[in-house]
Amino acid sequence: xxxxxxxxxxxxxxxxxxxxxxxxxxxxxxxxxxxxxxxxxxxxxxxxxxxxxxxxxxxxxxxxxxxxxxxxxxxxxxxxxxxxxxxxxxxxxxxxxxxxxxxxxxxxxxxxxxxxxxxxxxxxxxxxxxxxxxxxxxxxxxxxxxxxxxxxxxxxxxxxxxxxxxxxxxxxxxxxxxxxxxxxxxxxxxxxxxxxxxxxxxxxxxxxxxxxxxxxxxxxxxxxxxxxxxxxxxxxxxxxxxxxxxxxxxxxxxxxxxxxxxxxxxxxxxxxxxxxxxxxxxxxxxxxxxxxxxxxxxxxxxxxxxxxxxxxxxxxxxxxxxxxxxxxxxxxxxxxxxxxxxxxxxxxxxxxxxxxxxxxxxxxxxxxxxxxxxxxxxxxxxxxxxxxxxxxxxx
Amino acid sequence: xxxxxxxxxxxxxxxxxxxxxxxxxxxxxxxxxxxxxxxxxxxxxxxxxxxxxxxxxxxxxxxxxxxxxxxxxxxxxxxxxxxxxxxxxxxxxxxxxxxxxxxxxxxxxxxxxxxxxxxxxxxxxxxxxxxxxxxxxxxxxxxxxxxxxxxxxxxxxxxxxxxxxxxxxxxxxxxxxxxxxxxxxxxxxxxxxxxxxxxxxxxxxxxxxxxxxxxxxxxxxxxxxxxxxxxxxxxxxxxxxxxxxxxxxxxxxxxxxxxxxxxxxxxxxxxxxxxxxxxxxxxxxxxxxxxxxxxxxxxxxxxxxxxxxxxxxxxxxxxxxxxxxxxxxxxxxxxxxxxxxxxxxxxxxxxxxxxxxxxxxxxxxxxxxxxxxxxxxxxxxxxxxxxxxxxxxxxxxxxxxxxxxxxxxxxxxxx
Ligand SMILES: [Zn+2]
Numbered sequence: 001x002x003x004x005x006x007x008x009x010x011x012x013x014x015x016x017x018x019x020x021x022x023x024x025x026x027x028x029x030x031x032x033x034x035x036x037x038x039x040x041x042x043x044x045x046x047x048x049x050x051x052x053x054x055x056x057x058x059x060x061x062x063x064x065x066x067x068x069x070x071x072x073x074x075x076x077x078x079x080x081x082x083x084x085x086x087x088x089x090x091x092x093x094x095x096x097x098x099x100x101x102x103x104x105x106x107x108x109x110x111x112x113x114x115x116x117x118x119x120x121x122x123x124x125x126x127x128x129x130x131x132x133x134x135x136x137x138x139x140x141x142x143x144x145x146x147x148x149x150x151x152x153x154x155x156x157x158x159x160x161x162x163x164x165x166x167x168x169x170x171x172x173x174x175x176x177x178x179x180x181x182x183x184x185x186x187x188x189x190x191x192x193x194x195x196x197x198x199x200x201x202x203x204x205x206x207x208x209x210x211x212x213x214x215x216x217x218x219x220x221x222x223x224x225x226x227x228x229x230x231x232x233x234x235x236x237x238x239x240x241x242x243x244x245x246x247x248x249x250x251x252x253x254x255x256x257x258x259x260x261x262x263x264x265x266x267x268x269x270x271x272x273x274x275x276x277x278x279x280x281x282x283x284x285x286x287x288x289x290x291x292x293x294x295x296x297x298x299x300x301x302x303x304x305x306x307x308x309x310x311x312x313x314x315x316x317x318x319x320x321x322x323x324x325x326x327x328x329x330x331x332x333x334x335x336x337x338x339x340x341x342x343x344x345x346x347x348x349x350x351x352x353x354x355x356x357x358x359x360x361x362x363x364x365x366x367x368x369x370x371x372x373x374x375x376x377x378x379x380x381x382x383x384x385x386x387x388x389x390x391x392x393x394x395x
Numbered sequence: 396x397x398x399x400x401x402x403x404x405x406x407x408x409x410x411x412x413x414x415x416x417x418x419x420x421x422x423x424x425x426x427x428x429x430x431x432x433x434x435x436x437x438x439x440x441x442x443x444x445x446x447x448x449x450x451x452x453x454x455x456x457x458x459x460x461x462x463x464x465x466x467x468x469x470x471x472x473x474x475x476x477x478x479x480x481x482x483x484x485x486x487x488x489x490x491x492x493x494x495x496x497x498x499x500x501x502x503x504x505x506x507x508x509x510x511x512x513x514x515x516x517x518x519x520x521x522x523x524x525x526x527x528x529x530x531x532x533x534x535x536x537x538x539x540x541x542x543x544x545x546x547x548x549x550x551x552x553x554x555x556x557x558x559x560x561x562x563x564x565x566x567x568x569x570x571x572x573x574x575x576x577x578x579x580x581x582x583x584x585x586x587x588x589x590x591x592x593x594x595x596x597x598x599x600x601x602x603x604x605x606x607x608x609x610x611x612x613x614x615x616x617x618x619x620x621x622x623x624x625x626x627x628x629x630x631x632x633x634x635x636x637x638x639x640x641x642x643x644x645x646x647x648x649x650x651x652x653x654x655x656x657x658x659x660x661x662x663x664x665x666x667x668x669x670x671x672x673x674x675x676x677x678x679x680x681x682x683x684x685x686x687x688x689x690x691x692x693x694x695x696x697x698x699x700x701x702x703x704x705x706x707x708x709x710x711x712x713x714x715x716x717x718x719x720x721x722x723x724x725x726x727x728x729x730x731x732x733x734x735x736x737x738x739x740x741x742x743x744x745x746x747x748x749x750x751x752x753x754x755x756x757x758x759x760x761x762x763x764x765x766x767x768x769x770x771x772x773x774x775x776x777x778x779x780x781x782x783x784x785x786x787x788x789x790x791x792x793x794x795x796x797x798x799x800x801x802x803x804x805x806x807x808x809x810x
Binding site for chain 2: 014015018019020023024025026060062063064066067071282
């Protein structure tokens, strides 16, 4: 039976999968076209998934507006059979709209676009990396012609130019300098022939590299769409690079206003704004979460509009200094979608970060500034690479 | 499959003892993936479309999460095919088998199903092949765009409607007829065929090759729309008998299982039966009521003669509405109504138009297509209207209007 099954499966045309890949192709297009709207949703993650308000991956059949009475069933009537929740939106209370369910088929059913958060992040990264013209990683090692017994020959690797060994920071900085020199623009227009640098060291020296990343978000200000959008885009792009670098990323999330609280990932991406601002509380909580963490590279990413209450100013300064001691890198993102001049506590950090090797400051006004922030962030690795026994060789 | 043969034989015998009858049933043991695939496409080997891909994705995620799935899948063909998930436990599959006997009996005996196309499995495969050929000939994008547009209007089918005047008001039939009229004229001009010959004519490759090149688009549209309409009608029957069919299958499942399960097993199962999605529990409740009030012969008669609308209309009572916790919810007032007539009307309206707004084609002159939404008090989602009209224009041409929400879309140019 088992053998027969396998033989049959081998021959079977997976129509479902083919249809899904068609669907997913359209879904990617949709995400790409609507990334800005999607990323700004206050509740980005619900039950581990990103839901979208805009129904589009369905056929454009006509539907009733939201205010039309519907047939519904309370939970007393039944247990809400699996997969039955497609009928409609939550009307509050324990009930289930029966519109689509009674139809029984997928025709005309509301197919709300909904996807795994991880999948959403991957798509968002793809879009953002493209928009910012940042260098993208390709498929990891083990693909195509570089997979051969000769792999031990490091010189060969160097010659082939294995993308996974690309020293990205060095490459980017080189590209930046070259573009500034040649075209007078600060642009990561990487020309692999001219700019690429590669790691040729023994990869085993990486294996213990793990990161603890603490994300701290100020939720006191008005959490307008653009504010959230900039924070999230920055984080997604950070993840893109951090995940390439570290096999293990231990992530912790903090939100603060007057007080700070640790949150789950899903909560962090679904927050309501409230309260006053004590930036010191954010730093304190972040440091508290470092307790017991030893063998990791420690990163703090803090996002705020910088308007800490005046009574907190001095304490916040002290905590910032302490954080610089405790973390390998403290990235301070001044979230400034209006593009106003930098003031308040952010102004202080902007100054301080210039003097401190483990500090970066970014004035996040738009996507372009996120790109600048990434350059600074990646610069840290370059400098640290200089401090470590890893050799970067110019091609 | 061997381990199930005995129980299959036993359940089949029990079913026949109760007066059920059916074509031979072939059970197939398979994986969640195939079940998700067939369930999302509706028919195996049907043409591949992104819309099924979304449903497939959802179903596979759901199937992967659930250790226990009784998603039963029976095809209305002769013989019937039914699928059992091999990761299910023996008992779970026994449930599915008993349930399947309800469905196959319904397929064979229900009045509405007798008119259904039992050969749809093969036809859908043929359609898929034709569509692939058209894609090769006219380009994949062009064909896919047309299919999107046609599937959009396909919700307007009604396989039960035999009155030509009524059918004519439904968009898909109207379009099909107009396409065919134009094509007929072209065929007459080009090939000099008589009306009788035209009526017999099949749209085969060699007929099309004899047509002038500029008729190609018309052939493509006419042929695609006909195939989409045929498939839509096949699914339409399933939709219009969803409550009665699932209710009947659940009822049969319960009747048969009670005979073969231990008291303890039966208790667990009966909880599970009342925990199913709404169409199952509503239909199941209605059948139990008929059995208790009027006996088993009446149950058999109802499953033979009724569709969802008639079942709900004839059997649903105030008390059942309460017990099923069914109500009409008004989101504006945030109020619930358990009024029998309101619930019934709503259920029936939903079945009549499958929960879709009731749109009719207005009689008009040839160039313009005028559509009207017939429940003025219910507002349509304006965001979807433009997209819908774009799809219809893709089929009809630029002159399409829709009367809805108290106005005309698009706004007519000021006089
Ligand atoms: Zn069923």
